[in-house]
Each structure stands twice: as C-alpha cells, then as structure tokens.
Amino acid sequence: MSTFNELVTTRYSVRRFNSIPVEEDKVHSLLELARIAPTAHNLQPQRIKVLSTPEELEMVDECTPCRQGAQLVFLVCYEQGAAWERPFDGQHSGWVDASIITTYLMLGAQDLGLGSCWVMYFDPEKTTRLFELKEGVVPVAFLPVGYAAEGSVPGPRHTERVSIEELLL
Numbered sequence: 600m601s602t603f604n605e606l607v608t609t610r611y612s613v614r615r616f617n618s619i620p621v622e623e624d625k626v627h628s629l630l631e632l633a634r635i636a637p638t639a640h641n642l643q644p645q646r647i648k649v650l651s652t653p654e655e656l657e658m659v660d661e662c663t664p665c666r667q668g669a670q671l672v673f674l675v676c677y678e679q680g681a682a683w684e685r686p687f688d689g690q691h692s693g694w695v696d697a698s699i700i701t702t703y704l705m706l707g708a709q710d711l712g713l714g715s716c717w718v719m720y721f722d723p724e725k726t727t728r729l730f731e732l733k734e735g736v737v738p739v740a741f742l743p744v745g746y747a748a749e750g751s752v753p754g755p756r757h758t759e760r761v762s763i764e765e766l767l768l
C-alpha cells in the first residue's frame with residue numbers, strides 16, 4: 600500500500616485529545632500545507648486563525664461543543680472578495696477552496712502523527728464576533744488538532760461508507 604493510501608485509510612475523526620501541546624514546527628508545517636494547497640484560479644482566498652491560548656480555546660468552546668480537549672484549533676475561513684466567481688452563474692469558490700485547505704490540514708496532521716476532527720457544527724455569527732473576523736471573511740471550519748488521548752478510537756459509524764456502485768450516478 601502506498602503511504603498516501605495508508606494515511607487516508609488509517610485517518611479517523613479524533614474526538615478525544617490529550618493535553619500535550621502541538622510542537623511549533625508542526626504548526627508551521629501545517630500552515631505551509633495550507634499555503635500551497637490549490638485554489639480556484641490560484642486566487643488563494645483562504646484565511647486561517649491559529650488558536651491555542653486559554654482565552655482563544657475558551658472562545659472556541661463558546662462557538663462549538665466539538666473541541667474535545669484539543670489544545671490547538673485552526674479556524675479556516677475564506678475572504679469573499681478574494682474568491683473566484685464562475686461567470687455563468689456567479690457561484691464562488693470560497694467554500695470549496697477553504698474545504699481543500701481543511702482537507703490538507705487534516706491529512707497533514709495525520710502525517711505528523713496528530714489527530715484532528717473537522718467541525719462544521721459552530722455558530723457562525725458568534726465565531727465572526729468573538730474572533731473579530733472582518734467583513735467578508737467567512738468561517739468554514741474549526742479543525743481541532745492534537746495528540747489523540749489514550750484509548751481514542753474511531754466513532755461507531757467510521758467504517759460506514761457507501762459502495763462504489765452507490766456513489767456512481
């Protein structure tokens with residue numbers, strides 16, 4: 600099995616983190632992945648907040664119940680005016696671009712021996728207010744990242760996936 604295949608097949612959403620902080624060089628490596636990820640028309644509308652102080656983590660907890668003890672959280676956003684717009688219908692690429700960045704962070708974390716869990720269950724209005732996101736900056740995902748607590752296991756539905764036949768239209 601290729602390294603990539605192993606990476607994606609062993610990854611699962613970690614929902615119990617221990618308190619060991621994520622090393623600065625690992626944070627930097629992850630931000631480098633967020634920087635080089637592809638975006639529509641290479642417009643790079645992704646904007647990220649790195650949250651790790653007790654005050655910041657407390658604010659994350661006010662926006663979502665899904666931090667699960669992680670000591671590091673990425674807040675992945677995009678800047679509306681910076682995203683590409685499809686001329687046919689005005690559909691913009693912000694959500695897609697930010698989701699690619701979040702996927703890179705998620706898999707990059709796995710590659711560094713860290714766990715993560717994509718969180719979309721958050722209050723966007725509160726997030727915008729507490730983290731003072733400027734107008735036009737749209738929060739897409741919180742990504743708690745850290746070392747999985749001892750005994751952390753995949754959720755019961757982790758292996759439930761549709762068959763290839765079902766996903767084909």
Ligand SMILES: Cc1cc2nc3c(=O)[nH]c(=O)nc-3n(C[C@H](O)[C@H](O)[C@H](O)COP(=O)(O)O)c2cc1C
Nearest residue numbers: 610611612665716717718719720721753754756757
């Ligand atoms: C777009 C998206 C949003 C998600 N939002 C949440 C969330 O708010 N809270 C949470 O605990 N998990 C969340 N998850 C994790 C999914 O529940 C999880 O990926 C899915 O159940 C499959 O499990 P696995 O990641 O262990 O393979 C989200 C995942 C994605 C891709």
